[in-house]
Amino acid sequence: xxxxxxxxxxxxxxxxxxxxxxxxxxxxxxxxxxxxxxxxxxxxxxxxxxxxxxxxxxxxxxxxxxxxxxxxxxxxxxxxxxxxxxxxxxxxxxxxxxxxxxxxxxxxxxxxxxxxxxxxxxxxxxxxxxxxxxxxxxxxxxxxxxxxxxxxxxxxxxxxxxxxxxxxxxxxxxxxxxxxxxxxxxxxxxxxxxxxxxxxxxxxxxxxxxxxxxxxxxxxxxxxxxxxxxxxxxxxxxxxxxxxxxxxxxxxxxxxxxx
Amino acid sequence: xxxxxxxxxxxxxxxxxxxxxxxxxxxxxxxxxxxxxxxxxxxxxxxxxxxxxxxxxxxxxxxxxxxxxxxxxxxxxxxxxxxxxxxxxxxxxxxxxxxxxxxxxxxxxxxxxxxxxxxxxxxxxxxxxxxxxxxxxxxxxxxxxxxxxxxxxxxxxxxxxxxxxxxxxxxxxxxxxxxxxxxxxxxxxxxxxxxxxxxxxxxxxxxxxxxxxxxxxxxxxxxxxxxxxxxxxxxxxxxxxxxxxxxxxxxxxxxxxx
Numbered sequence: 001x002x003x004x005x006x007x008x009x010x011x012x013x014x015x016x017x018x019x020x021x022x023x024x025x026x027x028x029x030x031x032x033x034x035x036x037x038x039x040x041x042x043x044x045x046x047x048x049x050x051x052x053x054x055x056x057x058x059x060x061x062x063x064x065x066x067x068x069x070x071x072x073x074x075x076x077x078x079x080x081x082x083x084x085x086x087x088x089x090x091x092x093x094x095x096x097x098x099x100x101x102x103x104x105x106x107x108x109x110x111x112x113x114x115x116x117x118x119x120x121x122x123x124x125x126x127x128x129x130x131x132x133x134x135x136x137x138x139x140x141x142x143x144x145x146x147x148x149x150x151x152x153x154x155x156x157x158x159x160x161x162x163x164x165x166x167x168x169x170x171x172x173x174x175x176x177x178x179x180x181x182x183x184x185x186x187x188x189x190x191x192x193x194x195x196x197x198x199x200x201x202x203x204x205x206x207x208x209x210x211x212x213x214x215x216x217x218x219x220x221x222x223x224x225x226x227x228x229x230x231x232x233x234x235x236x237x238x239x240x241x242x243x244x245x246x247x248x249x250x251x252x253x254x255x256x257x258x259x
Numbered sequence: 260x261x262x263x264x265x266x267x268x269x270x271x272x273x274x275x276x277x278x279x280x281x282x283x284x285x286x287x288x289x290x291x292x293x294x295x296x297x298x299x300x301x302x303x304x305x306x307x308x309x310x311x312x313x314x315x316x317x318x319x320x321x322x323x324x325x326x327x328x329x330x331x332x333x334x335x336x337x338x339x340x341x342x343x344x345x346x347x348x349x350x351x352x353x354x355x356x357x358x359x360x361x362x363x364x365x366x367x368x369x370x371x372x373x374x375x376x377x378x379x380x381x382x383x384x385x386x387x388x389x390x391x392x393x394x395x396x397x398x399x400x401x402x403x404x405x406x407x408x409x410x411x412x413x414x415x416x417x418x419x420x421x422x423x424x425x426x427x428x429x430x431x432x433x434x435x436x437x438x439x440x441x442x443x444x445x446x447x448x449x450x451x452x453x454x455x456x457x458x459x460x461x462x463x464x465x466x467x468x469x470x471x472x473x474x475x476x477x478x479x480x481x482x483x484x485x486x487x488x489x490x491x492x493x494x495x496x497x498x499x500x501x502x503x504x505x506x507x508x509x510x511x512x513x514x515x516x517x
Contacts, residue, residue, distance in 0.1 A: 100426075196310045209342065212331075216323075217322060231324070232322065232324065233311060
């Protein structure tokens, strides 16, 4: 097969990248919702919001999306979902098998790539390699956006990279940063609220609680996924993802009810 | 005896009442969940949720989301989601929701909840799950019956080594209860029996390992004591039981009580 690509200069390629990025970024300087963290719960939340025609932007500090959804426990790339989480697997078209009663197993890479694709197809925009630095606070400490910077800038010593961050505005911000609960922790640093840290008690029902407690934690800030565990001191979970998917979906619904 | 029950668990509870009736105790009134009473506030429940198993203060600073959760679970009848509550403080404020008639010792108020209850143990500085808190009202935790008495050591060792919990539950099903266990109703009946002795003589427990009043700390102990073989109650408590029945409803002898 003979292939001949069209001729373009380096300059054209650079223009395409710069203008393509700028065009999109400009639209998302103010979004309906900014989701901090591109793991399974964050992607589910953003997908839900974008599917209703709202502007949802995901801030992800890594180059890759999906968080721990690529891999299950002990670096083995099978992810497990307990009933009723398999509903989401079906919705996303992810093949899965029932391992034991009400416990489902799927291929991590397949599941994760399907979720990312589904979020993008719903209209979610992604800003990867960008790290959350701070919150934008409005009247009565309502969260009105986030302050971000490029991840490599944050990763280098400050003497080398004295680069100021920028702020993005949103009606609602979602903290989907996992156990770190980075956004909520910023409010805690200011004495606005106090998190409880994730608990040590192991009970069968911890997944239910993650979903149940998903919601607004402070005006303008919704929390989902494992960040919920840190905020409310809920029992930690094993490598099972049903709660992440359902918590993200619930956070999306919560945001939509506020827009 | 007044049993305040979770209507979602009604079937399971009624099965255990059949045991009590079979033992001759028929004076039981069922009432709806105590959380449904007016005056029970989400904020109070959020404040007594045990957040850290190593902190004696259950929940020093509450968030609005926690209050919302508690209010919603009362409204939707959605208890038993896995939260743990301070048993003593829960009984204390539930006592205020009882009317004066219900609060009497002779009314024997028992609240059967699907939630976990725990007490702080100052000897090892940790919260411990309990299957019951004997007080007015007495609290019986359905999930606590399954998870408060420890499972056999082999279970925890195997689980730590990565053996699947479900497989272990299947393999060791004779050694401990699970949430959908058919033996649960008989065990619950024995715990209600403990509550009756608490209300009548102030002590719900017996040192005899075969007596249903035995205070079990292990699932194996619980299952062997909550068994009618060799007897339901030890001879001493069986005599007391006959006295209770006599006072309760004239001359009535314990039916089928071994």
